Structures are given as structure tokens and as C-alpha cells.
Amino acid sequence: MNAIDKPSNLFVPGSMPVPLKVDEQVAKLKKTLLKDIQRSAYVYRVDCGGCNGCEIEIFAAITPIFDAERFGIKVVASPRHADILLFTGAVTRSMRIPALRAFNAAPDPKIVVSYGACGCSGGIFHDLYCVWGGTDKIVPVDVYIPGCPPTPAATIYGFAVALGLLDQKLKGTHHVEGEDERVAPIFPGIPLDVRVQIEREARRMAGYLHGRQIAEKYLALLDLKTPQELNARIQQYLAQESDPRLTEIFSRLHAISSAALG
């Protein structure tokens, strides 16, 4: 409770909260601990106003399928037992003080993990009037686990990164356009209006993401030369997938393309 009583960390209306700072000595202690960690790491989950999707995935990560407990990662009921604090949710205004209390209750050195899209940045709630938008606005964060929600495998990977057992794979990238870069239209062999009709029909039938994927598959087959070969390929593909819904969509796409292309 000490840190939140300090005037520097008091909430001033109309201003952003100042994130807590890590003590230099604590940081050193944490480094020494992580260099040669030979014990279990206990996790306390701090819900800062999330939708509970993240909680479901955290508990999926300790089920027998993923079994985080085989690495000694155990979810505990009190922050006083915790080594890792898992902050989920976009940090609503009313959950700021409880989150700080949980942070201060955990013994040093502690690892703070920001979990889920909301924890990392506020997620889809980032510009809401009642959220601070991310864990790092109130406490110093060691590891960010993005995802909405992160899958159990991503959760285990995040814990491994937090404990220094695995290296971070993702790197920030910045591509700069090269000289005279040009983009050729997709499926150049198919007339534009036919392609648009096929894509529209597939999306109407199968919804947004899968409609596009199905249309792409069909157009890739359509790029072939002779009609007999096209029919044979389509039959083979449909037999391989053996999905009546896909067969229906493909028959409609085929009707469109044969009406337009003859």
C-alpha cells in the first residue's frame, strides 16, 4: 500500500497516471534470479476489467492438454504468493487502485506480464473514456503477450519468455518501398468482372474470411486451360474435401464462371 500513498502516484483528475518505477536494486535482484531460476514460478492473475476471455485461456493453459504445472507454473489465489503477476483487461479507472494494491502486495522480485490485446494496449477499448488503455500505463511491464485472447500455447510461450527460458521471436520491422515497385493484378488470366462476381458470390455464401479463401481456391483452379481439365480438378478437390457446403458453393461459382466465360 505504500507506493500508492505517495503523492507522486496519486491520481490527479484530468491527467494520466504515472506508472510505478522499478527500484534499481529490485531490478538487479530480478536479473540474478532469472539468470539461474531453479524453482517454480507462481502466477497471480489480476483482472483489470477484461471480458474474461483471457481468464478462460489462462485456465485452458493449466488443463492436462497444455499442463503449465509441469514447468512449475501454478496459478495461486493471493498476490502475496506470486512471482508472476498476470494483468488482463484494459485497466478500467475503477480497477486501477485494486491492480496497484495487488502489485504492491506481491513480494519483490516480481515479473509483470501484460496479457491479451487489452493488457498490451487497451485493445478494442483503447479509446474508451473509462479505461487507461494498457497495463504499462500503471505498472512497469516485463513481457507483453498479444492475442485476443492468446491461445494456451501462446500463454506458455509467454511464460517461457518471461522466465528467460525462450528467446523472443518477433522483431519490429520497417519495410521501405524499393525503386519502381509495381503490383500486378491477381489472376491476370481471368476477366476482372468475372473475378469480382465470383468473389462476391463466394462471400455471400460463406461469410467474409472463408468466402475469400474459397473464391481464391476456385479462381486458382479456373486458371487452368481446358474446361475438361477444370472439371476434373474441381471434382478431385471436392472429393478430397468431402464437404457438402463447399460443393454447393463451388457449383454456384461454377455456374457464374461458365455463364460468363462460355
Added chain:
Amino acid sequence: MLKLFKTIFKAGEATTKYPFAPFPVSPGFRGKPELDAERCIACAACMVACPANALSIKTDEAAGTRTWSLFLGRCIFCGRCEEVCPTHAIGLTPEFELAVGNKQDLYQEATFSLQNCAVCARPFAPTKEVNYAMALLVQAGTPEAEVEAQRSNFETCPECKRKKNVLSPVKLPLGQHMNKGMPK
């Protein structure tokens, strides 16, 4: 006791080997969106579609560039960007190992150059988008030489095009009633 061991043996092990072995994701898994920047025309359709505002585009008129940026910390992996992309430049990959220690590593960026207007010399659209629109016209059946001859028109900003149209009244389609009184 023996029976118990037998049951355990029969049931096998349900626990996945991850992280010691790669984790096989299900088909249709929605992981990290990956941009193929060479296929991107910076049209900003993905930015408009993104429900979480993870995608943003900043236009720097002075430098004549447009920077596309994906903040993975905000992405909800819905695949809307993949759906709307006209050139299939962005797509979700099965990549899920996205945890980072440094927040800056969650940003994926790409910078594109802007086309300067042929008349007023101000940037108005990405160069690649203008070229792509011309390539689409060719694909739709317009002869390539004809499209290329119109290049200066394509490289003119909408405002200058409007002004040009006002100065040449023959081209101005005002609607059937207004056009009646126009000089032929």
C-alpha cells in the same frame, strides 16, 4: 495396481509436447497478420476495415511518404484485413509465438512513396496505387497503349481534374437537362 498401469498405458498421453516440439495449429488458425509489402499498394482498405484500430496509416505530405503500421498489441486477429485486401498482400499466418519484452517489437511498419500531382505537384495518392489502377484497366480490356497515353490524367489529383474539367466544358457531364443548353 497392474490394472491402473494398464489403463494409463491404454489412455496414452494427452499433454502436448510444446514448447519442446513445435505446436501444430488447427487448419484455419488465425495467427499473426503478415504484410507482403511488395504486393501492398497502400490503399488503406485494411486500415478502414480494422475494427480494433490496430492498423493505422500516417501520411507525411512534406516527405511525400505514407507509412502503414500494424500494432500487434492491439490486433484481435479477426482477418478483416485479409478479406478486404485487393492484392492479397496481407494475410493471417499460423504464427502465434508473439510474446515480446520490448513493446516496440510489436510494431510492423512499411513506408510507401506518394505520387505527386502532375499539375499542382502536391502528393495525392500512393504511386503503387496509381500504377495498380492502370494495370486493372488493362486487365479489364482497355488497350495498354491507350491507358499509357492517359498517364498524365491518372497522375493528376482529383481537385486539379475538376478544375481541368471546368475549363473544358465539352467534357463536363452535367446531366441531360443541363447539357441541352451547352455549346456543342
